[in-house]
Amino acid sequence: MPARKIIIVALPGDGIGPEVTRQAVRALETIAEHGECRLEIHEHPAGGCAVDEFGTPLPRATLDACLGANAVLLGAVGGPKWDDRPRSQRPETGLLQLRSALGGFANLRPATFLPALSDCSPLRPEVAGQADIVVVRELLGGLYFGEPRGYDREAGEAHNTMRYGAEEVGRIARVAFDLARGRRRKVTSVDKANVLEVSQLWRQTVQQVAHAYPDVALDHMYVDACAMHLVTNPARFDVILTENLFGDVLSDEAAALTGSLGMLPSATIGGPVNLYEPIHGSAPDIAGRDIANPLGAIASAAMLLRYSGALPQAASHIEAAITAVLKAGYRTADLARGRAGQVVGTTEMGSLVCGAIRDAYERQFAYHAV
Ligand code: IPM
Ligand code: MN
Secondary structure (H helix, E strand, O other), X not given: OOOOEEEEEEEEEXXXXXXXXXHHHHHXXXXXXXXXXXXXXEEOOXXXXXHHHXXXXXXXXXXXXXXOOOEEEEEEOOXXXXXXXXXXXXXXXXXXXXXXHHOOOEXXXXXXXXXXXXXXXXXXXXXXXXXXXXXXXXXXXXXXXXOOOEEEOOOOEEXXXXXXXXXXXXXXXXXXXXXXXXXXXXXXXXXXXXXXXXXXXXXXXXXXXXXXXXXXXXXXXXXXXXHHHHXXXXXXXXXXXXXXXXXXXXXXXXXXXXXXXXXOOOEEEOOOOEEEOOOOOOOHHHOOOOXXXXXXXXHHXXXXXXXXXXXXXXXXHHHHHHHHHHHOOEEOHHHHOOXXXXXXXXXXXXXXXXXXXXXXXXXXXXXXXX
């Protein structure tokens, strides 16, 4: 049977987006080389570069290509160049339009503390422990999309709306509980129910969903307490379930605790086409210098193989390759922090990971041969 074809739309975007996406694509090609899948990868403009070229951050042709793909792999969008544009011409607006059009409401952000990076974490090793967290961030509701919204410049007044319906909370809660079943069976639902009505609805709905998962432990935590527990005892968390903005903030915090924002991948699932993107931004200050960390993007490619390619073993090979390269002491600049280890650039880090993927396959074939 010929290997399955996966049609991927790559949206490299702005800043370091193109250079990290290139390395993620190389990792995918290395998997395809070993006969796991056939790849068809189409690149399209999105974000600030699309504003420059087409006057809109999400051109129709880009959106149509994404809707016709099996998966979308995004680098990063945004930069100071477009910060003063009206909202319809901001790169971030294009990303939100894309998320909404693809329909994925569950954004999974795994933050794993690798022993090889324990010296990069701002936490002492005994505090960081072997923390292994997934933030399940609701991605299509809350303040990001709530109406009404607006900025009345003359009046000096602006407003946004935090809104959720029970159905939207229920469906994201089920994703978190299902995920917990494959892990340590613990969900921490994060809200601000002592102040916000939206959070009261959130909490009640999550409690109702929990009845169907008696094998999963559930606790509730206010978002400020969660921010605190993340730095004092991250190992207490398994799955963190939370709304859009809280998830945005907490996932950056969790990422930095693992050593660098550049490490964290994400997968947005639940809609017709899943979207994969590292959680870091476009980092315009270091763009084009071949020093950005491509591992978050490469790990996003692994998630793509797992959730859109049904290739869990290939995904594990990529993840194991990342771990092996870090264990061997290779570091991008963000991870170096003046400590021992060999500092490599973006492209070389990509080459090292591809090499480690090939090693993993060789070991696998050698094993099957005996
Ligand atoms: C993220 C980013 C985006 C978000 C921005 C770029 C719109 O910060 O993916 O975390 O806020 O969701
Ligand atoms: Mn963010």
